[in-house]
Amino acid sequence: MIIFFSSFPVSSQEIQKENVSQSEPQTSPTLPKRREIISVFHDPKGARYFSFYPGVQFISTSVDIVGPKGKAIMAEESNSAERNTKFNYDLKTKDWQLGEYWGFFILNRNVSFLNTRQIITVTPTAENQNGKENIDLQTEVKGTYSMLLPVFYLGKGGNDNFRIGFGFGVGSVNLQGTADFNDGIGLFTNAVVFNSGATFANKIDNLGRYSLLTTGNIDGDPYKAYLLTNLSTGNNLELLGAYSLLTGGSSGSIEPISYLMFAAASNGRLNPLEIYALSTISKGRVNSRTNYAKSYYFFYELPLGPVTWRIGFGGPFYTQNQYTVDLTSFEMSLYTPIEI
Structure with a gap:
């Protein structure tokens, strides 16, 4: 009798625990919600084939040309939102995620530029200590370039995560215009x-x-x-x-x-x-075209709701007929990925 009554509270507690556990709803793990972007297949891993990046970018491009007997550093007239804001239309392949926090993709970047000033060497003054001045010499270099870059990145797969990436590949350049190779004189x-x-x-x-x-x-x-x-x-x-x-x-x-x-x-x-x-x-004529320019691009991008913010720099460089041409662009972009 003593054994029976002493075991009764323990048995009743086990029954109550069993009833409580049966009454609790069974919850299943949920997938993280993706941000609202245009996606054809809605694949949580990102684009199935490629992504298109329509948006706007603030971009400034410099053109350095070094010849056998002189050099010309071509710059933009001024850096302003009205002059330097352009459309962004980059294209990238899907991500090949090689590890949890790194992978690679192929990026196509397209840039246009118009440079109407030259940076020349002047006597340093109290107001201009670096001895450089951006002036109008009635010269102008304009053109376009396109880069095709295998890009290695640090970050998770998909367009929902921040990235730090570096790419190196080939570029096609078309530039024309004139420059003063005698440092402004x-x-x-x-x-x-x-x-x-x-x-x-x-x-x-x-x-x-x-x-x-x-x-x-x-x-x-x-x-x-x-x-x-x-x-x-x-x-x-x-x-x-x-x-x-x-x-x-x-x-x-x-x-x-x-x-x-x-x-x-x-x-x-x-x-x-x-x-x-x-x-x-x-003035010197600097018309030049090539499809074999070495090209590089370094960037950092961060998703912000339905858009992605990116900052980066890079460009093509090559040598033609004893002239070295180096184009460098600094850009800040805001775009919405379209996944296909």
């Missing part, structure tokens, strides 16, 4: 070279050969090289003026001072097209 040096000739034909030949050596034949144009080497022969000067007009190689290079200077120096012996030709070669 191209007009002065050309005037000195022109006036050093003993005869009028010598003056023209000296200027043509000096221009060929110092102010650019980056595209290796054999026709232009021939004309500059034999500028006073026959009607080569006139042909150079016509060739510059037809090829658009004089973009941004015409200065009223340059034209008036050569018009006065010719003393009526040159027609307007020939004077125009002399004024165009006062």
